[in-house]
Every structure is written in structure tokens, then in C-alpha cells.
Amino acid sequence: xxxxxxxxxxxxxxxxxxxxxxxxxxxxxxxxxxxxxxxxxxxxxxxxxxxxxxxxxxxxxxxxxxxxxxxxxxxxxxxxxxxxxxxxxxxxxxxxxxxxxxxxxxxxxxxxxxxxxxxxxxxxxxxxxxxxxxxxxxxxxxxxxxxxxxxxxxxxxxxxxxxxxxxxxxxxxxxxxxxxxxxxxxxxxxxxxxxxxxxxxxxxxxxxxxxxxxxxxxxxxxxxxxxxxxxxxxxxxxxxxxxxxxxxxxxxxxxxxxxxxxxxxxxxxxxxxxxxxxxxxxxxxxxxxxxx
Amino acid sequence: xxxxxxxxxxxxxxxxxxxxxxxxxxxxxxxxxxxxxxxxxxxxxxxxxxxxxxxxxxxxxxxxxxxxxxxxxxxxxxxxxxxxxxxxxxxxxxxxxxxxxxxxxxxxxxxxxxxxxxxxxxxxxxxxxxxxxxxxxxxxxxxxxxxxxxxxxxxxxxxxxxxxxxxxxxxxxxxxxxxxxxxxxxxxxxxxxxxxxxxxxxxxxxxxxxxxxxxxxxxxxxxxxxxxxxxxxxxxxxxxxxxxxxxxxxxxxxxxxxxxxxxx
Numbered sequence: 179x180x181x182x183x184x185x186x187x188x189x190x191x192x193x194x195x196x197x198x199x200x201x202x203x204x205x206x207x208x209x210x211x212x213x214x215x216x217x218x219x220x221x222x223x224x225x226x227x228x229x230x231x232x233x234x235x236x237x238x239x240x241x242x243x244x245x246x247x248x249x250x251x252x253x254x255x256x257x258x259x260x261x262x263x264x265x266x267x268x269x270x271x272x273x274x275x276x277x278x279x280x281x282x283x284x285x286x287x288x289x290x291x292x293x294x295x296x297x298x299x300x301x302x303x304x305x306x307x308x309x310x311x312x313x314x315x316x317x318x319x320x321x322x323x324x325x326x327x328x329x330x331x332x333x334x335x336x337x338x339x340x341x342x343x344x345x346x347x348x349x350x351x352x353x354x355x356x357x358x359x360x361x362x363x364x365x366x367x368x369x370x371x372x373x374x375x376x377x378x379x380x381x382x383x384x385x386x387x388x389x390x391x392x393x394x395x396x397x398x399x400x401x402x403x404x405x406x407x408x409x410x411x412x413x414x415x416x417x418x419x420x421x422x423x424x425x426x427x428x429x430x431x432x433x434x435x436x437x438x439x440x441x442x443x444x445x446x447x448x449x450x451x452x453x454x455x456x457x458x459x460x461x462x463x464x465x466x467x468x469x470x
Numbered sequence: 471x472x473x474x475x476x477x478x479x480x481x482x483x484x485x486x487x488x489x490x491x492x493x494x495x496x497x498x499x500x501x502x503x504x505x506x507x508x509x510x511x512x513x514x515x516x517x518x519x520x521x522x523x524x525x526x527x528x529x530x531x532x533x534x535x536x537x538x539x540x541x542x543x544x545x546x547x548x549x550x551x552x553x554x555x556x557x558x559x560x561x562x563x564x565x566x567x568x569x570x571x572x573x574x575x576x577x578x579x580x581x582x583x584x585x586x587x588x589x590x591x592x593x594x595x596x597x598x599x600x601x602x603x604x605x606x607x608x609x610x611x612x613x614x615x616x617x618x619x620x621x622x623x624x625x626x627x628x629x630x631x632x633x634x635x636x637x638x639x640x641x642x643x644x645x646x647x648x649x650x651x652x653x654x655x656x657x658x659x660x661x662x663x664x665x666x667x668x669x670x671x672x673x674x675x676x677x678x679x680x681x682x683x684x685x686x687x688x689x690x691x692x693x694x695x696x697x698x699x700x701x702x703x704x705x706x707x708x709x710x711x712x713x714x715x716x717x718x719x720x721x722x723x724x725x726x727x728x729x730x731x732x733x734x
Binding site for chain 2: 363365366368369370371372373374375379383384387390466467468469
């Protein structure tokens with residue numbers, strides 16, 4: 179127990195502490211010009227202590243202090259009803275639901291594409307260039323179009339946002355899965371050939387299990403960018419709901435504390451999602467006999 | 471040891487040729503190979519690397535296609551023989567699927583053949599016992615030593631229950647002591663099951679110890695330089711390797727190998 183504390187918790191806390199120190203440093207540094215300006219306008223005497231204290235108490239700071247963000251998150255999570263439009267939990271859930279839907283659809287699409295590509299030479303030649311091209315288009319540019327076009331055909335709400343997550347997340351899945359499905363040793367392919375296996379027997383007995391580690395690695399990337407996709411998808415919807423909406427409305431009104439609290443929440447959400455995928459990966463690999 | 475009572479030909483190669491196209495031109499992997507192997511024989515293929523011994527085994531297994539000449543396995547083409555699942559193949563490495571337990575690795579070919587659960591289990595138990603791995607069936611491959619893994623892969627080839635076993639340097643990566651032990655086991659297996667075994671090796675003592683027939687090959691182009699029929703007794707304790715008879719055969723193999731090298 180003390181060992182895990184030393185090896186896992188301590189390093190993390192050290193980094194958090196370091197980030198905290200740097201953050202506070204920048205808070206004072208970035209907010210100081212405006213504060214000094216204020217002092218001079220009102221001809222107040224000020225000391226270094228005053229400056230440090232006052233730069234951390236701005237309503238609309240250039241960079242809010244960490245404790246301001248923490249207080250804001252506390253106020254908008256624990257102290258608000260979940261159904262409230264001001265609750266971060268409410269907004270997080272909106273974003274999370276389209277992230278998860280998009281991730282599931284993206285994983286499915288990516289796996290199907292990979293199977294087509296590996297099992298069919300023509301698909302390999304024709305599909306792969308398009309898959310790569312799809313990711314060179316900046317998502318910020320096409321997200322509004324997807325939302326608008328789907329809205330025009332009567333689709334709104336969860337699905338259009340989830341589709342943007344799908345668009346981003348299918349790519350790492352497809353690429354990783356293709357590599358995974360092609361990863362079996364040629365000797366094992368020969369072995370299966372001596373058994374006179376059918377194509378699908380080869381697929382299910384050898385290719386699919388071989389691809390599992392690759393799939394989970396891809397899923398870790400895919401779930402994180404699914405979240406990015408969901409947030410981007412919330413920007414052009416007019417900032418109704420979701421973490422993206424909080425970011426946008428925060429920037430409309432110069433509410434930097436609100437922006438940062440939404441950002442931190444999104445980061446925490448991403449971390450939790452990646453951890454969840456990791457746990458699923460570990461359970462699966464334990465079942466597949468991977469040594470601890 | 472000649473089981474000529476049932477003298478039927480298992481493998482018959484005539485003027486067999488195989489060329490590989492490479493960037494540096496054509497490589498003659500096999501040149502005009504003529505060979506007959508009878509049922510129940512233990513045949514070793516020995517020669518330096520590049521002599522085509524593995525290639526020949528792969529031709530029998532229909533993993534390579536000859537460029538010219540003919541080869542018959544059980545009177546069929548290698549392709550037909552493979553479709554009829556006529557042989558079990560043991561590779562240089564154990565080639566076990568890491569996500570399956572030893573039991574499930576052995577039952578893999580049986581699942582593919584569509585045998586019933588009960589039949590699968592019966593065969594797994596029988597073959598795991600034959601190679602002396604009782605009690606290890608529930609382990610994953612990484613939990614076993616290299617020698618045990620290779621024994622598991624032999625069990626897998628045996629579970630197939632084909633009359634022909636093709637073994638491609640199965641013990642090449644193992645240390646001397648484990649190797650001796652496995653050689654004894656293979657010999658016992660062969661006696662117990664009466665299978666025809668084709669065994670690729672680059673060790674002279676291993677070839678002489680195991681075989682009823684030793685095929686000496688040489689490289690560039692890959693061809694047969696000598697076929698030696700061993701008249702060592704049936705019963706072969708490990709110390710038979712010190713007897714004059716054994717040394718005499720080993721000497722002939724060595725000469726055959728040297729001959730192949732002479733024209734380089």
C-alpha cells in the first residue's frame with residue numbers, strides 16, 4: 179500500500195503541485211498590468227503583497243487563479259441542481275452522451291472499414307486514401323456544415339454532434355485495427371493454412387484476437403478525440419447546452435473563470451474516459467492470458 | 471527398423487524443381503529432387519542453410535508450389551492432401567496462440583475440423599499425455615518453458631491424427647539437454663503411433679539418432695547428395711550415440727555434407 183502510494187500517487191501529486199505553482203505565478207504576472215493600472219488611476223499606494231492578493235480576485239481575470247476555478251466548479255456542480263442550466267454536471271452529461279454515442283458509432287465504423295480493407299484488396303486500394311483525406315479536413319470548418327445540413331433534413335440534438343465525434347474517432351480505430359488484423363506472424367498464417375481453414379475461421383481464430391491490443395490502443399485515442407468532437411459540435415449550435423456551449427458563452431461575455439472551469443471539467447472527463455477504456459483493456463487482456 | 475510389411479509410398483517426388491524469383495535473380499531452391507518415402511519411415515533431412523530442406527517440407531505441406539516436376543502425397547497432389555488434412559506440421563517455433571490455454575491451443579485444429587466437444591476433449595487429453603504435459607493444459611503458453619511449448623505444439627500436430635508428421639527443425643532453438651530428452655520422446659512417439667515422420671534438422675547426431683533414413687542435401691542449387699538408410703536397432707537408448715555403428719553412419723553423413731560444399 180505504501181509502495182503504490184510512493185510509486186503512483188506521489189509522482190502525480192508532485193506534477194499537480196508544480197503545475198499549481200506555475201499557474202499561480204502566471205496569474206499574478208498576467209493580471210498585474212491591469213491591476214497596476216487600476217492602482218495608478220486611483221492613486222493608491224500598493225505593495226507586492228497587495229498586488230498578489232488583488233490579481234487573484236479579479237472578476238474577469240486574464241488568467242483566473244486555480245482556487246477561483248475550483249470554487250466556480252464547486253458552485254456549479256455541488257451547489258446547483260443537476261437539472262439547472264447553470265449546472266456543470268448537466269452540461270457535462272450533454273457532452274458525455276454525444277461523446278459516448280459518437281465513440282460507439284466511430285468504433286463500429288472503424289472496425290467495419292478495417293475488416294473490409296484487410297479482407298478485400300480492392301477496398302484496400304480504394305478506401306485508404308479517402309480515409310486519410312477525411313482527416314486532413316479541419317473539423318472546425320466542416321462541423322457547422324454537418325450541423326446545418328443535418329438540421330435541414332430534420333436531424334438535430336444529439337445525433338449531429340455524435341456524428342462529428344464519429345467522424346473523428348473512426349480514423350484511429352480503422353488505422354489501428356488494420357495494423358492489428360495484419361499483425362499475425364506469417365508462421366501462424368501458415369499453420370492455419372495447414373488446417374485448411376476457411377477465410378472466416380482464419381479471421382475469428384487468428385486475426386481478430388491478434389488485433390485486440392491494437393484496438394484498445396486506438397480506442398484510448400478515439401475516446402479522447404470523441405470528446406473534442408462533441409465539444410466542437412456544440413459550438414455552432416448556438417451555445418445551447420454542453421461543455422462547448424459553456425466555453426462559447428464564457429468567451430462571449432468574457433467570463434474567463436467559466437471558460438477555465440469548463441476546460442478543466444472537459445479535461446477531467448477525458449481523463450476518466452481514457453481510464454475507463456484502460457480498465458476495459460486490462461480486463462480483456464487478463465482474460466486473454468496476458469501476464470500481469 | 472523397416473515396416474515394409476505395409477510398404478505403401480507416402481511421398482513420391484520426381485524431378486522436383488522450385489525456383490524463387492528474387493531481386494538478385496532466380497534462386498534454385500530445389501533442383502531435380504527424386505525421393506520416395508514409405509509409410510512408417512522416420513526420414514531426416516540434413517544440410518546447411520539454403521539447401522532447400524525446409525522448402526521441400528513446405529512443398530509437401532502445400533505451403534510452396536513447385537515450379538516443375540511432380541510430387542505426390544498419399545498418391546494425391548499436395549493441395550488435395552492438405553485439403554484432406556493428411557499431415558500435421560510442427561514449425562521451428564512453437565507457434566502457439568498466446569491468448570489460448572495449452573488445451574485450447576491443442577484443440578484449435580479440432581475446432582476447425584468441426585469435431586464434437588467430447589471428441590475434442592478426448593483427443594486433447596490423449597495427446598497431452600503422449601507428450602508428457604499432463605496438468606499443464608490450463609496454463610497459457612508464456613507460463614511454460616520453451617521445451618514444454620514445443621511439446622505442446624507437437625501435441626497439437628498429433629491431435630490432428632494424421633498419419634504423416636512434418637517437423638521443421640522443431641528443437642533447433644532448445645538447449646542440448648532438453649533436446650536430447652525431446653529426441654527420446656519423439657522416437658517413442660513414433661514407435662507408439664507408427665506415423666511417418668519427416669524431420670528437418672542441421673544436427674548430425676540428431677539425424678542419425680532419430681532416423682531410419684537420412685537425406686543429405688546441399689545448397690545452391692538445393693539438391694540431394696546422399697540418401698543413407700540407417701540400420702541402427704529399434705531400441706535406441708541415448709548412449710547408442712557412442713557405438714561404432716552410430717559413428718560410422720554419422721561419418722557418412724558428414725562426408726555427404728562435405729561433398730556438397732566441395733563444389734563451391
